Amino acid sequence: MLDRTTAPNYSTVFDIQLLPLQTDVLSNAISISNLQNKNIEVFRLEIVFPFGLLHAPTFETGIFFPRIIKLGSHRSTAVEIAERLEELGGFFDISLGNRRTTFTLHGLSSYFTQYLDTLFEIIYEASFPEVEKKKKKKNAEQGY
Secondary structure, eight states, X not given: OOOTTSOOOOOOOOOOXXXXXXXXXXXXXXXXXXXXXXTOOEEEEEEEESXXXXXXXXXXXXXXXXXXXXXXXXXSBHHHHHHHHHXXXXXXXEEEOSSOEXXXXXXXXXXXXXXXXXXXXXXXXXXXXXXXXXXXXXXXXXXX
């Protein structure tokens, strides 16, 4: 039987070596930081925009933006985009804070370039179908 009155043995790690972080500055003065390691099987890509709830014209606009941008693009529905990402073992999320909005893409490193096509479609070809917006609004109202 385990004696919970005695602390278990442990050892302290004194030497931790982190992989070097690479930071590049693009021609438009935006810096990009990345960690490259061929042994990592999964990745997380975050794109941070300096726009949050405090910058939205109305509170409702700020709250609904993350929900409606995931409604699809001019080429694909939201379900098609989600299925495309899931087939490759990935998923997409948007979080909205007071001062910034973060688009996060998680996936398997071996399919990285295939994920980028879908991410660009979400960002550059987002559609905001009126029917879907009304559904989201109705769901939100029913929640309160």
